[in-house]
Each structure stands twice: as structure tokens, then as C-alpha cells.
Amino acid sequence: MKLGVNLDHIGTIREVRKAKEPDPVQAALLAELGGADGITVHLRGDKRHIKERDVELLRKVVKTRLNLEMAATEQAAELALRFMPDQATLVPERREEVTTEGGLDVILQGEFIKPQISNLLSAGIEVSIFVDPDPDQVRACAKVGVRAIEINTGKYADGENPERELENIEKSAKLACKLGLRVLAGHGLNYRNVTPIVRVEEIEELNIGHSIISRAVYVGLERAVREMKELVGKYR
Numbered sequence: 001m002k003l004g005v006n007l008d009h010i011g012t013i014r015e016v017r018k019a020k021e022p023d024p025v026q027a028a029l030l031a032e033l034g035g036a037d038g039i040t041v042h043l044r045g046d047k048r049h050i051k052e053r054d055v056e057l058l059r060k061v062v063k064t065r066l067n068l069e070m071a072a073t074e075q076a077a078e079l080a081l082r083f084m085p086d087q088a089t090l091v092p093e094r095r096e097e098v099t100t101e102g103g104l105d106v107i108l109q110g111e112f113i114k115p116q117i118s119n120l121l122s123a124g125i126e127v128s129i130f131v132d133p134d135p136d137q138v139r140a141c142a143k144v145g146v147r148a149i150e151i152n153t154g155k156y157a158d159g160e161n162p163e164r165e166l167e168n169i170e171k172s173a174k175l176a177c178k179l180g181l182r183v184l185a186g187h188g189l190n191y192r193n194v195t196p197i198v199r200v201e202e203i204e205e206l207n208i209g210h211s212i213i214s215r216a217v218y219v220g221l222e223r224a225v226r227e228m229k230e231l232v233g234k235y236r
């Protein structure tokens, strides 16, 4: 299983001081040294952590795959077309939220996001949608032209009823696979809760940020990534 490392919080630390460090670009190189299969950043509308400058430079230095998380809007799609990441992941975005709070409502917004999806795909950018583990949402994703989804593991990670949430994730992953979609997953995953998700056969890649960056404070980024990569690659 592949590991995408989300570097948003390198930007968060930099921006609390409006300083020049730490730099997501240097972090990306270390994450790749530690075995990351891809680098993810979320260029939010308010640019609160990752800036356009970061994405521009990351595009030049990332040797694995660059995944740009973005709102499903025309303005965000224009930026993606400028930076040309390998993949764009469409997420819902609310200004007041601390982090992405849930999956995109594709049932409601399907028609609105279709033009953005087709522009990105025609430019050669793969498109994935961050979606809750809900069969109706997964079916809606299959209808808007994307070939990949990222299942939101946030509720599973909250720990209120992880067994039930794991079951929902498994069912949605199976359904997505049947519908011909590649399946990724992420949000809230850490060194303690990741293994049951790794065992879900249909999931081919995880996107993990906060727990890796937090551990990096103690053990260094390269090692923090390597330790997560060991867990994520344990069964395949």
C-alpha cells in the first residue's frame, strides 16, 4: 500500500510566525527520503498554511507524485491547471473549519463540479474526490467522471464507534472498486489506528499528515515517514 504524506502542517508552523521556515519544499525531500510515495498539500482559499509559492516549487522538486487538495471551484481548478499536479483531490472547504470536516457532497454538487473535473482530466491531471464512506456518495462519484476517490476515515479515527465505521469504509471501498474507481483513504490516521485500514484490500493508498508531522517533532521527519511507511506497507 502506498503512503502519501500531507505537508500542510509544515506550512502551519511556518505561518504562525509568518517566517521562512520550516519549508514544505525541504520537508518534501525528507519525506521522499523516508519512503513517501507521494506528497500532498492543500492550497486552501485563505492560503492559511500552503501558499502558491509552495505548490510552484513542489511541482519542480517532487520526484514521486504531487497531489493537490483543493476546493471544487472554478478558481481552484484554474490554479491546478497552472501548477499541473499529478493529481487533484476535490474537498469541501469552509473558512471557519480547523481542518476538512467531511467528504464532499457529490449527490448535491455533482452537476456543479463536473466542468472542473472534465477540465482537469483533459489537462492530464488525475482527479480524486474526498468522500464519506456512504454508498450513495460513492455511486455519485462514479457518475461525475472521476476514476478515484479518497474515503474519509475521520469518523473512524474519532474513535466513537470504530468497528461500525470500519465496516462502512470496507463496504464503500468494495463498492468503489466494483464501479471501477481507484480507492484511497485518509484523515485522522495515526500510528495506532492505521493497521485495520491497511488491511482493507481495496484501498491502495493512504494520505496522512498531522500524526506524521507531530511525530517528526520528536524523531525527525525522515524517520517519522519511514515508521509510518513500515506500518502502511506491512501487508502489501
Ligand code: PXP
Binding pocket: 006, 008, 042, 069, 089, 091, 099, 100, 130, 150, 185, 186, 187, 188, 189, 207, 208, 209, 210, 211
Ligand atoms: N485527506 C484529506 C482529504 C484531508 O483534507 C486531510 C487533511 O488535510 C488528510 C487526508 C490528512 O489528514 P490528517 O492530517 O488528519 O492525517
